[in-house]
Amino acid sequence: MITLDAVRKIFKTKDGPVNAVDQVDLSIEQGEIFGIIGYSGAGKSTLIRMLNMLERPTSGSVTVAGKDLSKLTKAELRKARQEISMIFQHFNLLWSRTVRENIAFPLEIAGIGKAERLKRVDELIKLVGLEGRGESYPSQLSGGQKQRVGIARALANNPKVLLCDEATSALDPKTTDSILNLLVEINEKLGLTIVLITHEMHVIRKICHRVAVMENGRVVEQGPVLDVFRHPSEEITKDFVKQVTEPEETTDLIKQLAFEKPQYKIVQLTFVGGKAEQPVITDVIRKFNVQINILQGKVSQTQKGAYGTLYIQLVGADREVSEAISYMNQQQVEVEVVSYE
Numbered sequence: 047m048i049t050l051d052a053v054r055k056i057f058k059t060k061d062g063p064v065n066a067v068d069q070v071d072l073s074i075e076q077g078e079i080f081g082i083i084g085y086s087g088a089g090k091s092t093l094i095r096m097l098n099m100l101e102r103p104t105s106g107s108v109t110v111a112g113k114d115l116s117k118l119t120k121a122e123l124r125k126a127r128q129e130i131s132m133i134f135q136h137f138n139l140l141w142s143r144t145v146r147e148n149i150a151f152p153l154e155i156a157g158i159g160k161a162e163r164l165k166r167v168d169e170l171i172k173l174v175g176l177e178g179r180g181e182s183y184p185s186q187l188s189g190g191q192k193q194r195v196g197i198a199r200a201l202a203n204n205p206k207v208l209l210c211d212e213a214t215s216a217l218d219p220k221t222t223d224s225i226l227n228l229l230v231e232i233n234e235k236l237g238l239t240i241v242l243i244t245h246e247m248h249v250i251r252k253i254c255h256r257v258a259v260m261e262n263g264r265v266v267e268q269g270p271v272l273d274v275f276r277h278p279s280e281e282i283t284k285d286f287v288k289q290v291t292e293p294e295e296t297t298d299l300i301k302q303l304a305f306e307k308p309q310y311k312i313v314q315l316t317f318v319g320g321k322a323e324q325p326v327i328t329d330v331i332r333k334f335n336v337q338i339n340i341l342q343g344k345v346s347q348t349q350k351g352a353y354g355t356l357y358i359q360l361v362g363a364d365r366e367v368s369e370a371i372s373y374m375n376q377q378q379v380e381v382e383v384v385s386y387e
């Protein structure tokens with residue numbers, strides 16, 4: 047559905063050229079929810095804005111639904127943009143228009159007649175769960191409701207692709223969850239391709255099928271979400287994965303234990319599915335003369351199944367502990383001895 051081939055964007059500034067996006071290749075399938083994660087300044091906004099030519103690449107090509115966007119005339123681009131909608135962190139609603147009028151706006155621009163417009167607005171209001179709020183003004187809505195208007199407006203002309211620019215970053219965790227659930231619902235119901243940018247790994251974890259990690263304008267790692275969670279290869283990806291799997295308190299506790307009792311090993315077990323770790327722990331206790339203290343455990347749900355981490359402390363003689371670790375290494379879990387030097 048979307049192909050980026052050697053895409054670069056260089057901004058000319060008074061301080062010299064800025065390489066915002068540097069030789070990015072990406073391929074996003076139809077019907078996929080694809081996440082791009084990176085810290086501030088990594089080039090995410092610039093990249094997503096090139097997917098609808100709000101920003102033109104300095105070189106390389108962006109193909110969406112079979113069309114090379116940089117080769118389109120102005121009129122063709124306007125038409126193509128009806129198929130590539132966007133929602134924003136700060137909603138970008140028209141404040142003097144009601145919810146219904148905001149949603150109707152792109153339909154007016156597309157020249158849709160009044161009767162059809164009214165019918166379509168009713169459908170969209172229902173789709174995003176805003177029944178009864180059609181006559182309200184944006185200033186009378188909560189953040190989550192405003193984003194629902196943004197989504198309804200973006201869907202008005204039946205786009206093929208929805209671009210989400212930090213769409214939940216201004217929302218509290220509960221509202222974020224409800225908007226993410228709505229995006230999944232739309233993806234499944236309409237078969238819409240969704241590309242989102244974020245700096246929050248739990249957004250990726252919760253709704254994305256695949257993820258690309260950006261750093262200094264480049265995509266440094268990409269893959270199915272569950273694979274990236276299990277085997278992050280770059281340091282930056284490991285940091286993002288920790289946002290979800292390793293709360294700060296755990297890090298502090300582990301550091302303290304490692305300092306106080308350096309002779310005991312602390313091990314992180316990673317497993318896919320909810321039950322995999324249970325037999326391993328029982329087996330280790332039965333087979334080896336070690337005591338196991340469970341420090342922290344967490345199971346996170348992704349679009350493609352559950353992913354869990356468990357931190358344990360192994361207490362026992364060196365040899366028994368090493369043998370227990372080798373044994374765990376041979377089981378259906380990934381094992382990493384944690385150290386904080």
Ligand SMILES: Nc1ncnc2c1ncn2[C@@H]1O[C@H](COP(=O)(O)OP(=O)(O)OP(=O)(O)O)[C@@H](O)[C@H]1O
Binds near residue numbers: 058059084087
């Ligand atoms: N219009 C512009 N002119 C000059 N430099 C720009 C422009 N837009 C972005 N940049 C620069 O390009 C780099 C990437 O910025 P970009 O906004 O794409 O990153 P980001 O990952 O989206 O970060 P953030 O989430 O903070 O917006 C930054 O160094 C930024 O200063």
